[in-house]
Amino acid sequence: MRATTKAKRRELAAASSMGGSDGDRGSSIVQMPNPQFAMEKQMIVSRQQGGPYTIDELEENYDYSELCLCTPFKFFLFLLLIAGLVLAGLYGDGVLGPKKSQSSGSNGIYTTSFLTTFMPDNDDAPDSSSTESPYAFRDVLPDPLPIVTRKTSECSPNACVLPDCGCIGQTTPPRDLPVADVPQIVMLTFDDAINNEVYPYYERLFRNRKNPNNCPITSTFFVSHRFTNYRLVQSLYHDRHEIASHTISHTHTDAWEEEILGQREIIRNFAFVPSNQVTGFRAPFLQPGGDQQFIALARNGFNRDSTLIEKDFTNPPLYPYTLDWVKSTTCVVEPCPAQYSYQGLWEFPVTQWESVDGSVRYGMADEYAPPTKKAALQYFRHNFNRHFNENRAPFNMYMHASWFDNYPHVLEALDEFIDELLRHDEVYMVSQAQALDWMHTPVSLDRVFKLDSWQCDTEVEGPPPCTAAEAKKCVFQDPVTGNPITLETCAEECPKKFPWVGNPAGEKN
Incomplete structure (x- = not known):
């Protein structure tokens, strides 16, 4: 495994020195004469390609002996940790509250059909107390910057x-x-x-x-x-x-x-x-x-x-x-x-x-x-x-x-x-x-008490989360690998498709 890692590092170094090819995601990064900048470029390319993830590993001077699981005791502890994480994922509720939904409107605000839609932030919006959903909240778009x-x-x-x-x-x-x-x-x-x-x-x-x-x-x-x-x-x-x-x-x-x-x-x-x-x-x-x-x-x-x-x-x-x-x-x-x-x-x-x-x-x-x-x-x-x-x-x-x-x-x-x-x-x-x-x-x-956002005596905007048991586990095909992928949400319904670039609501077939 170490030899493979070294080979990958050599390939990354070669790609960095040549400036990359058209297919290299890091090819738009400028060549920098400063050795530190060159290392930052190599770090970006390395992370894009799945590692190594630290400069020390790229420089091949990291001692991996501290991380070795080669003793039975360390390996046993490792298995216990993995088992604990799996059980926590299966049975843990977290500190979560009841499931909520949303309510809708116009005003240039993006809406979805599989959820209750969003209340517009204007004077024409109906009183939320009169809507059917008790979980409606107003969605406000921030103003554009010049x-x-x-x-x-x-x-x-x-x-x-x-x-x-x-x-x-x-x-x-x-x-x-x-x-x-x-x-x-x-x-x-x-x-x-x-x-x-x-x-x-x-x-x-x-x-x-x-x-x-x-x-x-x-x-x-x-x-x-x-x-x-x-x-x-x-x-x-x-x-x-x-x-x-x-x-x-x-x-x-x-x-x-x-x-x-x-x-x-x-x-x-x-x-x-x-x-x-x-x-x-x-x-x-x-x-x-x-x-x-x-x-x-x-x-x-x-x-x-x-x-x-x-x-x-x-x-x-x-x-x-x-x-x-x-x-x-x-x-x-x-x-x-x-x-x-x-x-x-x-x-x-x-x-x-x-x-x-x-x-x-x-x-x-x-x-x-x-x-x-x-x-x-x-x-x-x-x-x-x-x-x-x-x-x-x-x-x-x-x-x-x-x-x-x-x-x-x-x-x-x-x-x-x-x-x-x-x-x-x-x-x-x-x-x-x-x-x-x-x-x-x-x-x-x-x-600092003058800064409202630094205080904690106001309610958080938007509905509180649901429990793990109440959440929807929506299974789709991963658009990248084609493998099954799960989207977990407190929404009342799953979207039609896995939300993706150009289809953030998952509404398009």
């Missing part, structure tokens, strides 16, 4: 003013807040499908943990469609986590609008998350789509992207910025947004992490393969301290739950690290949407 001719001048703090504009490259707190008064925002986010395999990780990390204001810590989940259990998405949403779009097919695509908006519609149709609550996006593999991607985001009211890897390792770290002033320095991996300015569209950049000794830089946190729990803890602490002790720019912990599958000790380390973070009165673990509210209105630590 797209204008590209601004070629440098961003000026006098012209780019909060709450709607922030200059690229800012490393000092907004509105001249003293660093000591700035809440240290920590954004722990996860990409890809949400299902029974990864949900126990999230329960372990988030359950019963609270910020200094006594509200639950929250995350942003960038959700792709295949293999996602929408009952669990609905449960996470009602635990006040943010649900964001990560495309339907999770491939490199040119159909950006269908992929981005379609996934928002699927999330609304099957997890009952209102459209105006799905306003964040991250492209698969951190592979941006140039202006096509950002046009699709802006005109559909997405106010935030989190795809672009920062070009330079900045110390102190960058604060988020808007794409009003688009420059070639905005991102590393091409194609980058270049032709237009996207007013009010915020970029939460992929701020680079570094190894404890400073010799290696990473895009997402999970590009490192810590050999031990101790090494993982040191890695987390080192990168957090760079933010906390410098300028308190929002600290991004961007990762995939598959990191825990491959390196279980990383989950143990993260579990312990979160406890360490929450001992700081200055630290708030919030979603990107909540972090954006703070960027719009930067307030000092003693005034």
